[in-house]
Amino acid sequence: MGFKILAINPGSTSTKVALFDNDTQQLDLTLRHTAEQIAAFPNVIDQLQWRKDMILKALAEQGFDVRQLSAVIGRGGLVKPIEAGVYEVNEAMKHDLTNATMEHASNLGGLIAEQIASQVGVKAYIADPVVVDEMTEMARYSGLPECPRRSIFHALNQKATARLHCDKIGKRYEDMNLVVAHMGGGISVSAHCKGRVIDTNNALDGDGPFAPERAGTIPAGELVELCFSGKYTKRDLKKMLAGKGGLVAHLGSNSVMHLIERVEAGDKQAGVVIDAMSYNISKAIGAMAAAMSGSVDAIILTGGIAYNEPVVKYIEEHCSFIAPIAVYPGENEMEALMLNALVVLKGTITPKVYA
The missing domain is CATH 3.30.420.40 (ATPase, nucleotide binding domain)
Incomplete structure (x- = not known):
C-alpha cells in the first residue's frame, strides 16, 4: 500500500474530491452545489465548515477512513503573489486565505485541506495557486x-x-x-x-x-x-x-x-x-x-x-x-495536485514556506 493522498478542488458550483494511492486514483467525486445552497452563505469563506463536512460525509459513504491519509492537498487560493511550487499550509497562509482581498472558492482549498489533515495528524499543502507570479518587470507595467x-x-x-x-x-x-x-x-x-x-x-x-x-x-x-x-x-x-x-x-x-x-x-x-x-x-x-x-x-x-x-x-x-499546436482538453488539476503532494511525501522536493 502506498501513500494515500486526498486532493480537494473547490469551485463556484462544486467541490471536486479525489483519493489516490500513490499515483493510482481510487475515488473521483464531484459534490454539486445548487445556486440556492451557495446563496445561503453571505461570503465564500462562510462555506468552509459546510464544504468540509460534505467531503467527510462523502468519503465515509464510500467506506474510506480518513485516518489512512498520508497528506491532504488543496487547490491554492488568492494569497499574496508567490513563486510556483508546493507550499505547506501554515498559520500565515491560513490568515491570508481567510482574509483574502478577492472572493473565490479556491480560497477554501487550503483551509479545508488543513482542517482535515490536522484532524488525522498529517500535513496539508497547496500547489501552484492562481496567484503564482513569475512575471518580468516589463510585463507589470x-x-x-x-x-x-x-x-x-x-x-x-x-x-x-x-x-x-x-x-x-x-x-x-x-x-x-x-x-x-x-x-x-x-x-x-x-x-x-x-x-x-x-x-x-x-x-x-x-x-x-x-x-x-x-x-x-x-x-x-x-x-x-x-x-x-x-x-x-x-x-x-x-x-x-x-x-x-x-x-x-x-x-x-x-x-x-x-x-x-x-x-x-x-x-x-x-x-x-x-x-x-x-x-x-x-x-x-x-x-x-x-x-x-x-x-x-x-x-x-x-x-x-x-x-x-x-x-x-x-x-x-x-x-x-x-x-505547432497541441490540444489537451479538460483540466488535469486533480492529478497535478496529487503529483505535487507525492513528490513531497517521497522526499523528492522540500515544500516551500509561505511567509
Missing part, C-alpha cells in the same frame, strides 16, 4: 502607475499540462518556450519561457480574452462611464467583470457546448460571439509569442473549452503559423 498588471491565472493546470506535453515529446519543461491557453470559465494565456511564466493575463477580473463568465479586457473609457452612470453598485460591476460577463452577458449562457448547439440550430448571433471569443484568444496567443520574441516551441490549448472543435479550429487557423 500598464499605462497608469496606480494600475499595475497582475499575475492571476490557471497556474496549476497550465504548469501541469505544459510538463505533460514536454514529457510526451521527450523535452524538459525548463528548456522550452511555450504559449499555454487555459480555456474554461475564465481564460488565461501565458508565456512559459524556460520553466517560468514571464507574462500572463489577469484571468479573474479584467484582463485578456473575454470568457464564458468573465469580461476580460474592456474599453477603459466605456468602463468609467458605466461606473459613474448611477445604474450599478460596485458589487454589480465586479460581478459583471467576473461571473456575469463574457458569454453570459452576450448570450445568457456559460456553456460553450450548449452555445455551439445553438449555432448549429441556426443562431447566428451565438456564432458571431463564439468566434469573437476565439479571435480574442488568438490575439492573446500572438501577444504571448511576441513576449518571447517569436521563439515558441509549441502552443498548448487546454481546459474544458478545448473539447469544442469549432473553437480549436478557429485558433488553429489563426495561430498555427506561430508554432
